[in-house]
Amino acid sequence: MSDDTDRNARHADKMKKVQAARQTMMATRTAEKGLLIVHTGPGKGKSTAAFGMAVRAMGHGMKVGIVQFVKGAMTTGERVIFDAFPDLVSFRPMGEGFTWDTQDRARDIATARTAWDEVCRLIDDPDIAVVIADELNIVLRYDYLPLDEVLAAVTARAPMKHIVVTGRNAPDALIEAADLVTEMTQVKHPFRGGIKAQAGIEF
């Protein structure tokens, strides 16, 4: 038997075992439920992955409601594509800009309340399969909304309702309540090299 044939045979044998182990593991996963998903951490991709999930769900004909708690110029691109599917996705930028732009705490709190009311409406709407509360964690971080109220609402969701919450500094209690939590860690960022925010990448 040549070296290569031997290597391929060992590979096939190993992969058979991996496949068997995976099948055993997958067989234990039979339950379905609406997930509370949190994307947090200082790295990029938290909102982008949430919007990618929106696209995935929309492709299955599932309706998605997106509320943005902090409006930036960062969603121009996605909006164009989402707007082509008005029956499948609603996209509401409720924030009035970053809080360092408004410089008005009372107004920021009122805006957060309006956005949260819309999230609650989406959570209660049986037609909506996936609710995305984009940058909700930032609002919680600033104490613009009571954490207890948010926890109560997401915990009381219908059994098959998926909720995705994004933003750095997710509160511990939200992580505790969640089913799926991913932390995006920044390894390297081009801003450090003097590169500006670019169309198709950051917005």
Add this chain to the structure above:
Amino acid sequence: MSDDTDRNARHADKMKKVQAARQTMMATRTAEKGLLIVHTGPGKGKSTAAFGMAVRAMGHGMKVGIVQFVKGAMTTGERVIFDAFPDLVSFRPMGEGFTWDTQDRARDIATARTAWDEVCRLIDDPDIAVVIADELNIVLRYDYLPLDEVLAAVTARAPMKHIVVTGRNAPDALIEAADLVTEMTQVKHPFRGGIKAQAGIEF
């Protein structure tokens, strides 16, 4: 002055300083360039964020080419949405399934080569703004493609070409060559609670 008025005034003052610091920082970021972006780490969201970036770029009329090195059942949802924009995105699942399903190393290597040839074609095509090599890191991890060849091709890309590479265990040399690297870390995963892969979430 009431406590609340006082707090709001201090908030406004602090936010003015944050805003000024940000404006100074943003003023140093003037360059544009095509980015080599890597999504790695064991957590979820690597491919999802890449597909979210595709949607963002498509919304700006930028053309996107996606090559999937490991084909699973995991892209059903996105495909439906992408297929609505045939002029803006090409999506080629080149892999034949997870390597533990094929159990055939020689065939996996041949498939990786075909997929890589398609990535090189997209990198060389001046009409394509964003190239996504989904799960390329897995193929590199298995040594199914020479790392040197991949590094040479991504490094020699046109100045404004963006390339996104996903997959856990990104090679150090690829991270070194990249402009933007995010590591997705798994904090909590529902499979551990016996929840199966669900439509709109995992595929």
